[in-house]
Amino acid sequence: MVDAVLPADAVVVARLRARDETMFAALIDAWSPGMVRAARAFVADDHTAQDVVQEAWLGVLRGIDGFQERSSLRTWVYRIVVNKAKTRGVRDARTVPASSLGLDDGPTVDPARFRGADDPYPGHWRSFPPAWPSPEDDAVAGETRRQLAAALAGLPDRQRVVVTLRDVSGHSSEEVCEMLSISAANQRVLLHRGRAALRATLEQHWIKEAMA
Amino acid sequence: MNCDEFVELVTAYLEGALPLETEQRFVEHLAECDGCDRYLEQIRATVDALGHLPAQRLAPEARDRLLAAFRDWPAG
Numbered sequence: 001m002v003d004a005v006l007p008a009d010a011v012v013v014a015r016l017r018a019r020d021e022t023m024f025a026a027l028i029d030a031w032s033p034g035m036v037r038a039a040r041a042f043v044a045d046d047h048t049a050q051d052v053v054q055e056a057w058l059g060v061l062r063g064i065d066g067f068q069e070r071s072s073l074r075t076w077v078y079r080i081v082v083n084k085a086k087t088r089g090v091r092d093a094r095t096v097p098a099s100s101l102g103l104d105d106g107p108t109v110d111p112a113r114f115r116g117a118d119d120p121y122p123g124h125w126r127s128f129p130p131a132w133p134s135p136e137d138d139a140v141a142g143e144t145r146r147q148l149a150a151a152l153a154g155l156p157d158r159q160r161v162v163v164t165l166r167d168v169s170g171h172s173s174e175e176v177c178e179m180l181s182i183s184a185a186n187q188r189v190l191l192h193r194g195r196a197a198l199r200a201t202l203e204q205h206w207i208k209e210a211m212a
Numbered sequence: 213m214n215c216d217e218f219v220e221l222v223t224a225y226l227e228g229a230l231p232l233e234t235e236q237r238f239v240e241h242l243a244e245c246d247g248c249d250r251y252l253e254q255i256r257a258t259v260d261a262l263g264h265l266p267a268q269r270l271a272p273e274a275r276d277r278l279l280a281a282f283r284d285w286p287a288g
Binding site for chain 1: 214217219220222223224227229241245246247248250251254255257258259260261262263264265266267268269270271272274275277278279281282283285287
């Protein structure tokens with residue numbers, strides 16, 4: 001997501017400190033949708049996500065005069081969202097490392113899709129992943145988004161949070177690591193598992209559709 | 213490189229995080245395997261579609277409340 005309409009951080013910060021309401025309104029309009037989505041990755045319902053984003057903006061007001069510009073303004077704002085969301089998140093009652101639940105281990109594609117050790121081509125596809133209908137088709141694109149939204153909600157918590165921040169909200173891996181205080185390697189594993197699971201859901205959906 | 217190894221390296225590849233030697237083996241495999249080419253393309257399509265999920269808007273009342281709070285906020 002590109003914030004084409006917003007000026008550089010230094011300008012935005014100076015205007016907010018000067019209590020320029022137009023600037024604040026522009027910022028709210030540009031960033032709130034992504035913030036609601038990010039918050040929704042942590043909390044159980046839309047209402048709580050809305051609350052979290054309001055609280056976060058109030059946190060931005062409280063903090064803007066002391067903002068040090070060590071990170072980008074957007075990353076700083078999202079970190080406030082993440083922190084507020086974590087204190088509210090019923091879904092965040094999960095300090096158990098996911099690896100201990102086996103969620104971060106093992107192959108992301110069903111091993112049965114690949115040829116066995118006794119085959120002349122071990123580890124190669126038994127049959128290629130079937131082609132998907134073209135996303136140029138509006139009905140296909142709409143159905144893809146519906147399937148993805150549902151599948152995203154069903155991902156393990158840490159995967160859902162990372163995929164939402166990276167692929168839905170469009171943050172860089174550095175930003176996400178900073179927001180969540182996780183290592184680059186950990187972030188990549190969660191992103192990888194999440195994306196693979198979502199791709200598999202779409203594949204299952206299009207296979208079922210093709211047979212219907 | 214085998215396909216079952218390839219599918220586990222897709223994210224690291226897209227992140228530009230593969231060691232050079234592994235990236236070369238990854239790209240070589242990609243060039244000769246239609247199944248893995250399709251797999252990578254479908255991961256890309258998934259990521260692209262995620263970036264187009266409908267926005268969840270902030271409720272208008274919440275926006276009004278925030279602007280009112282901003283107006284009343286003491287100057288720093």
